[in-house]
Amino acid sequence: MLYAALGSIRTGGVICEIGVHKGQNAEVMARHLRPVLFYLIDPWDGSCLRRTLDWDAVMAQARKRLYDVGAADACMWLRKRSDVATGDIPERSIDFIYIDGDHHCEAVWKDIQAYWPKVRVGGVMAGHEWDTCRVTNCVTPPVVRTFGDAVRAVGSDSWCVVKREDTAIVTEPPDAWHRKPYRRWVAKPLTFGEL
Numbered sequence: 001m002l003y004a005a006l007g008s009i010r011t012g013g014v015i016c017e018i019g020v021h022k023g024q025n026a027e028v029m030a031r032h033l034r035p036v037l038f039y040l041i042d043p044w045d046g047s048c049l050r051r052t053l054d055w056d057a058v059m060a061q062a063r064k065r066l067y068d069v070g071a072a073d074a075c076m077w078l079r080k081r082s083d084v085a086t087g088d089i090p091e092r093s094i095d096f097i098y099i100d101g102d103h104h105c106e107a108v109w110k111d112i113q114a115y116w117p118k119v120r121v122g123g124v125m126a127g128h129e130w131d132t133c134r135v136t137n138c139v140t141p142p143v144v145r146t147f148g149d150a151v152r153a154v155g156s157d158s159w160c161v162v163k164r165e166d167t168a169i170v171t172e173p174p175d176a177w178h179r180k181p182y183r184r185w186v187a188k189p190l191t192f193g194e195l
């Protein structure tokens, strides 16, 4: 998790999580950042995980967690895939977004592309499963290809990037690179106060 970074992100802002599941990470985000608005995006239907679960119950757990942490009024529950939810979120409005939804390479790339314009200047985009063995070839290449040296490693398994100016991000389309063998990438760790 992003404990190290959360201390540097402004509280009382607009935050978003893609891939909420039972809300464990969302609870931590809400507790530390006390958002006025929290977009929680997840289809809660198993379509992307191919796992049979009682998805209504999974979503209910997330709702309870956010209620218990006192963030219920701030929550906007978007029970849909991230590519569909983009229309619900204004451009340049998000202070902090955490991407932890569909971990396929192309899906990660699409989330980055679609949600970068939603982040305000000075805001932070981050995500999970950075350089962990299971998904190294999925998450890391689109992140590195898109942001290069601007990527910071946070903790053992997250990445983050600050949006320093209101520029579009330009990367090659995924077909050009996403199946190429991956060279281990060493990102500089985030230092306190850097965000």
Ligand SMILES: C[S@@+](CC[C@H](N)C(=O)[O-])C[C@H]1O[C@@H](n2cnc3c(N)ncnc32)[C@H](O)[C@@H]1O
Residues within 6 Å of the ligand: 018, 019, 020, 021, 022, 023, 024, 025, 026, 041, 042, 043, 044, 045, 046, 048, 049, 080, 081, 082, 083, 100, 101, 102, 103
């Ligand atoms: C690893 S879990 C998220 C865990 C959560 N972030 C936490 O740490 O507590 C992945 C979640 O992403 C959701 N998901 C999968 N594909 C998605 C998509 N295209 N858009 C939004 N959420 C998606 C799944 O339904 C699942 O609940």
